[in-house]
Amino acid sequence: MASANRYATSWESFWSTSTGAPGEIFWDADPAHAAQEDLVLFQSHMDPQLTMIDLGCGNGTQTRFLADHLAKVMGTEISPAAVEIARTKHAAPNVSYRVLDVLCPDDAQILHQEIGDANVYMRAVLHQLSSADHATAIQSIERLLGRKGVLCLVELSSAAEPYFAQLITQYGPPPGLTRVFQHQITPGMVNENDLDVLFPPDRFTLLGTGPSHIHTVHTLPTGEVVKVPAFYAVLRRLQN
Numbered sequence: 491m492a493s494a495n496r497y498a499t500s501w502e503s504f505w506s507t508s509t510g511a512p513g514e515i516f517w518d519a520d521p522a523h524a525a526q527e528d529l530v531l532f533q534s535h536m537d538p539q540l541t542m543i544d545l546g547c548g549n550g551t552q553t554r555f556l557a558d559h560l561a562k563v564m565g566t567e568i569s570p571a572a573v574e575i576a577r578t579k580h581a582a583p584n585v586s587y588r589v590l591d592v593l594c595p596d597d598a599q600i601l602h603q604e605i606g607d608a609n610v611y612m613r614a615v616l617h618q619l620s621s622a623d624h625a626t627a628i629q630s631i632e633r634l635l636g637r638k639g640v641l642c643l644v645e646l647s648s649a650a651e652p653y654f655a656q657l658i659t660q661y662g663p664p665p666g667l668t669r670v671f672q673h674q675i676t677p678g679m680v681n682e683n684d685l686d687v688l689f690p691p692d693r694f695t696l697l698g699t700g701p702s703h704i705h706t707v708h709t710l711p712t713g714e715v716v717k718v719p720a721f722y723a724v725l726r727r728l729q730n
């Protein structure tokens with residue numbers, strides 16, 4: 491619980507001081523370069539009647555896009571300030587937002603009792619947790635999915651770290667990234683080769699995986715937009 495508090499404090503500090511200025515949120519890409527591309531990867535695997543949970547939805551940019559294409563969408567966040575921004579800026583009749591810490595499986599269970607099995611979209615969230623917390627987060631996800639839900643995970647890959655190192659050496663740190671560190675947020679790593687450790691085959695079925703990227707809002711002096719190497723994985727709970 492102590493580690494969960496660390497996330498809550500730093501992310502609340504991050505979101506409560508965001509001004510909405512263009513380029514401020516490093517990963518806040520136009521959905522055409524994010525949720526839209528991701529939806530293509532997992533749409534055929536999921537039951538569209540289930541609620542889609544955008545887990546760790548931030549300011550709701552991607553959540554709102556999903557709501558244009560799916561029947562019912564819910565954005566969940568550890569940060570109440572992020573939920574407030576999302577409710578204000580990215581409202582729609584079929585979207586709701588709520589505070590939920592992915593490191594509280596009991597709260598995930600309560601949400602599951604309320605809405606039933608759900609699909610889960612998780613973009614650039616898991617790597618924000620320390621590896622010691624991954625198993626707890628995945629326990630929550632398991633509870634949200636139930637028997638019928640599908641998880642679409644989009645995460646920085648093992649190539650992200652050398653990519654950032656090279657980027658910073660060449661151009662200096664992007665301001666959006668500096669802002670993350672100013673709030674004592676210390677991103678970790680998820681390795682695409684550890685998928686079967688994170689999601690053991692006796693509990694999950696891997697429906698698809700492959701390379702992807704996290705499109706950012708940072709443009710280099712060359713005119714190129716920073717796209718951080720990532721991977722996607724589509725998973726469901728093993729059906730017994």
Ligand SMILES: C[S@@+](CC[C@H](N)C(=O)[O-])C[C@H]1O[C@@H](n2cnc3c(N)ncnc32)[C@H](O)[C@@H]1O
Pocket residue numbers: 494497501517518545546547548549551552566567568569572590591592593612613614615618
């Ligand atoms: C890099 S941002 C990605 C936001 C969003 N998924 C997107 O693609 O725009 C990571 C998000 O995870 C949220 N987060 C961090 N720890 C969390 C936790 N324990 N439970 C739920 N959300 C969390 C943060 O508040 C932040 O909004």
